[in-house]
Amino acid sequence: MIELRNVTKKFGTFAAVDNLSLSIPTGEFFGFLGPNGAGKTTTIKMIVGLFTPTSGTVTVNGFDTVRQPIEAKQTLSYVPDQPFLYDKLTGREFLYFVGGLYSIDKSTLQSRIPPLLEHFEIGAWIDRRTEEYSQGMRQRITIAAALLHKSKTIIIDEPMVGLDPRSAKIVRETLHVEASRGTDILMSTHSLAIAEELCDRIGIIHNGKLVFCDSREKLQADKNRLDGTFESLFLDVTNT
Numbered sequence: 001m002i003e004l005r006n007v008t009k010k011f012g013t014f015a016a017v018d019n020l021s022l023s024i025p026t027g028e029f030f031g032f033l034g035p036n037g038a039g040k041t042t043t044i045k046m047i048v049g050l051f052t053p054t055s056g057t058v059t060v061n062g063f064d065t066v067r068q069p070i071e072a073k074q075t076l077s078y079v080p081d082q083p084f085l086y087d088k089l090t091g092r093e094f095l096y097f098v099g100g101l102y103s104i105d106k107s108t109l110q111s112r113i114p115p116l117l118e119h120f121e122i123g124a125w126i127d128r129r130t131e132e133y134s135q136g137m138r139q140r141i142t143i144a145a146a147l148l149h150k151s152k153t154i155i156i157d158e159p160m161v162g163l164d165p166r167s168a169k170i171v172r173e174t175l176h177v178e179a180s181r182g183t184d185i186l187m188s189t190h191s192l193a194i195a196e197e198l199c200d201r202i203g204i205i206h207n208g209k210l211v212f213c214d215s216r217e218k219l220q221a222d223k224n225r226l227d228g229t230f231e232s233l234f235l236d237v238t239n240t
Contacts, residue, residue: 001026002047002153002186007056009042016042019056023031024186024201026152028178031199032188035238038132039208041081044157047186048078062151075231077146081158081188083138087131091122091141094130095148102149109148116144120170136167143174156176157188160209192230206238 002024009017017039024030034040045051046058049069058065063072085094099109117123120140125133130141139159146154159175160168175198179185189195195202202219204212212233214222218236219230226232 001059001061001184003057003059004043004047005039006059007043007046007053007058009039009046009051010054015208017046017053017205020205020208020210022203022210022213024184025182027179027182029198029200030174030187031195031202032186032205033190033195033202033234034205038205038238039118040205041157043205044078044155044188046188048076048155049073074149075151076153076155077149077151078141079142079146079154079156079159081161085130085133085138088129090129091126091133094141095126095145098145099148104149105141112148116147119174120144121166135162136164139163140167140170147174147178152183154183154185156185158190159187160189160191160194175179192234196230204234204237208221213235 002022004020004022007017007020008015020039020043029101032040034042042051042063046053047060047065049065049072052066058071061075062072063075065072086097089097095113096109117126122137122144125137130138133141143159156175159171163171172194175185179198187195187199196216196219199216201215202215203210219233223230223233226236
C-alpha cells in the first residue's frame with residue numbers, strides 16, 4: 001500500500017509536486033500519467049526514497065519513507081525509466097547481486113532465477129555482460145531482478161520506452177500477472193492505451209497537482225462526454 005498525504009516537493013521556489021494526496025491500496029494497479037514536467041518522476045522518487053518531501057508524508061506498506069527508509073525499501077521494487085546495470089557484470093551476476101541486497105540466500109536464488117530466465121526469455125544472454133544487452137533486454141533483466149524478492153509493491157517508470165513488440169508483450173503480461181497476485185503496482189507511462197489496458201485506476205498529474213483520479217469505468221464515462229477518446233480527456237484535464 002502506498003499513501004501520500006499532503007506531499008509537496010520544492011526545488012528552490014519551484015514546487016514540482018504541490019500538496020499531493022494519493023492512496024494506492026494493496027493489489028491495485030494504478031496508472032500515473034501526466035505531461036512532461038508534470039511531477040510524475042519526482043513523485044515516484046519520493047515514494048522509493050530517492051527524494052525527501054519538503055512537506056507531507058509518504059508511507060509504503062506502513063513504513064514512513066523518511067523515518068523508516070530501509071524498512072520501506074525492503075517491501076518494494078523500483079524499475080526506473082532508464083534501467084541501471086553494472087555493465088561489467090553478466091546478467092546472472094547482476095541477479096545474484098540484487099538478491100544479495102535483499103538478503104536472499106543463495107539456495108533461494110538458485111530456485112527463483114531459472115523460472116524468471118524462462119519467462120523473460122533471457123537464458124541465452126544471461127551469462128553475457130550486460131553492456132552487450134539491447135534496451136529491451138536491459139528492461140527484461142531489470143524487471144526480473146525486481147521480482148526476485150517477491151515485493152508487496154512495484155514502482156515502474158515508463159516500462160515500454162524503447163521496447164520491441166516482443167519485449168513489450170512480455171512486460172505487459174508480467175505486470176498483469178503480478179497485479180492479479182495481489183501486488184500493488186504504480187506505473188508511470190505516457191501511453192494512454194497501455195494505461196487503459198492494464199490499470200484498475202488512473203491518475204493524471206499536471207503542474208504538480210492531481211487533476212484526475214478515478215477507476216477505468218469512470219474514465220470511460222468521462223471520455224463519453226467528450227469525443228469518446230482518452231486523448232481528448234487527457235488534453236481536457238491538463239488544458240493542453
